[in-house]
Amino acid sequence: MIRAPQIFAAAAILAILVAGCDEQESPAPINVKLNWQHGADFIGFYVARNKGYFEEEGLEVTIHALSEPAKTKDMFEAVAAAEFEFSLAGGSLAEAQARGLPLVAIANINKFSPATLFARRESEIVTPADLAGKRIAVKNDNWRGSIEELLQQFDLSLENVIEVPAGFDMKPFFDGEVDVWAGFIQDEPVRARLAGLDIVTLPLHEYGKQTAAMTIFTHRDIVRDSPGMATNFIRATLRGWQWAIENPEMAVGLLIEERPELGEDREFQIASLLASVPLIIPPGAELGAIDCAEWLADPLLAGLPGKKELCTEQLFANATGRAGQ
Secondary structure, three states: OOOHHHHHHHHHHHHHHHHHHHHOOOOEEEEEEOOOOOOHHHHHHHHHHHOOHHHHOOEEEEEEOOOOHHHOOHHHHHHHOOOOOEEEEOOHHHHHHHOOOOEEEEEEOOOOOOEEEEEEHHHOOOOHHHHOOOEEEEOOHHHHHHHHHHHHOOOOOHHHOEEEEOOOOOHHHHOOOOOEEEEEOOOHHHHHHHOOOOEEEEEHHHHOOOOOOOEEEEEHHHHHHOHHHHHHHHHHHHHHHHHHHHOHHHHHHHHHHHOHHHHHHHHHHHHHHHHHHHHHOOOOOOOEOOOHHHHHOOHHHOOOOOHHHHEOOHHHHHHOOOOOO
């Protein structure tokens, strides 16, 4: 039989324990805005959440896809307005910074842009010089400008090729209506190969074009006021990507657990991840490292006041234990 004093004592101990739990800090809610739809492009985030890496860092992360691909620029305004804590972008981030938005580049996932032109191998296209006279899919003005710059390196212009207006649907390429398609290494070329085509790629980064890609950025206030939270986010994210690179099939399994609608595309998701690895950790590169000297050398940022605040290597150094070294 338990006596009343014992009951009171037990209740007091329980109250202390409960109070202690109440005093523990709740996970910080973090919202990440992707610059595309859910998929293996962002697998490090899904792995970090599924395996508890974010939780270990005191973060509760929600991943938001870009619902309308045509509105990629909206994510810059959304982060600037503090609607999301983090997002990702390529060279268009520098454009947003040049417009005066208070955004800071803090880590880099893809060291090179995945942008590429590709064609069937039987087309005998080996270098951009072979594009003369070919029918090239042109998706938008950005792609048109990139193709034009590439051609100029080989003493060609758009007048030397046949421009074919195109969208996201690759049917014109599969049907042979165009010779050359524009896309991303981890996406359209992967789908072409899975469809049984033998293709050759002309990655734009190999010709010095569009080298900035998949840069994680945040609001300037977060870098200033919450560097610990940002450091924790980077550390957990990089753990997620490292695990995914080492375990690609299992990582895609975790992705599909979170996004069951991708289950029918499992083979593509695995192939996409594998195609991304050379962009993420090319020889001599470190996962997630950002080179601010290179970032700030972008002509778009020349002469901007407070230019040094647009990129920081400190958070990556803190996250990887490099700080003070």
